Amino acid sequence: EDKVVQSPLSLVVHEGDTVTLNCSYEVTNFRSLLWYKQEKKAPTFLFMLTSSGIEKKSGRLSSILDKKELFSILNITATQTGDSAIYLCAVVGTNAGKSTFGDGTTLTVKP
Amino acid sequence: GAVVSQHPSWVICKSGTSVKIECRSLDFQATTMFWYRQFPKQSLMLMATSNEGSKATYEQGVEKDKFLINHASLTLSTLTVTSAHPEDSSFYICSARDPGTSTYGYTFGSGTRLTVV
Numbered sequence: 001e002d003k004v005v006q007s008p009l010s011l012v013v014h015e016g017d018t019v020t021l022n023c024s025y026e027v028t029n030f031r032s033l034l035w036y037k038q039e040k041k042a043p044t045f046l047f048m049l050t051s052s053g054i055e056k057k058s059g060r061l062s063s064i065l066d067k068k069e070l071f072s073i074l075n076i077t078a079t080q081t082g083d084s085a086i087y088l089c090a091v092v093g094t095n096a097g098k099s100t101f102g103d104g105t106t107l108t109v110k111p
Numbered sequence: 112g113a114v115v116s117q118h119p120s121w122v123i124c125k126s127g128t129s130v131k132i133e134c135r136s137l138d139f140q141a142t143t144m145f146w147y148r149q150f151p152k153q154s155l156m157l158m159a160t161s162n163e164g165s166k167a168t169y170e171q172g173v174e175k176d177k178f179l180i181n182h183a184s185l186t187l188s189t190l191t192v193t194s195a196h197p198e199d200s201s202f203y204i205c206s207a208r209d210p211g212t213s214t215y216g217y218t219f220g221s222g223t224r225l226t227v228v
Contacts (some may be wrong), residue, residue, distance in 0.1 A: 042219035045205075088155070090155075098157055098160060101155045103158075
């Protein structure tokens with residue numbers, strides 16, 4: 001059974017801080033790892049990672065995957081209050097393309 | 112980019128009634144859509160995989176007679192919660208992937224907040 005574990009479960013920081021969110025996984029026939037940001041409604045897509053060691057970057061957010069150690073990190077630099085959200089990590093195996101989600105990390109950025 | 116439209120955004124129904132939730136891919140054809148349920152402060156739990164033109168595949172523990180899924184066209188999947196009860200109150204979200212893109216990022220609908228009273 002595919003499994004995704006995220007840590008920490010919650011995190012409170014102040015604006016300007018840098019945060020690192022962790023995601024470890026076990027999956028049959030790994031295909032991709034996905035990061036999402038969820039605010040009040042449905043998740044929005046951030047990154048898709050398929051290869052080890054290649055950093056994906058979008059503004060202040062970046063992510064990298066280690067397929068040997070089976071984990072990924074999501075970094076957010078110079079955090080803003082608008083970054084407050086639940087960050088979800090999901091893995092896709094070859095099992096009909098289904099995504100297995102972790103429990104998420106709730107990030108709160110205080111002014 | 113790919114857009115998935117989900118309706119209604121919220122619904123309140125009486126116990127024992129049925130509720131239908133629609134999920135449409137607006138600018139692409141989705142042979143497969145996924146239905147998730149999310150309880151407060153919990154992660155997304157996959158309920159079923161909806162396949163166009165065939166029966167849905169349900170995850171273990173999900174009652175297929177209670178959560179009816181129909182995927183009659185390449186752009187529309189529906190989830191019907193039959194004989195709803197208060198414990199069915201939850202946030203239901205669908206997702207799909209545009210097969211015309213190289214990404215495996217799935218696009219989510221906006222979700223439906225179901226409250227059964």
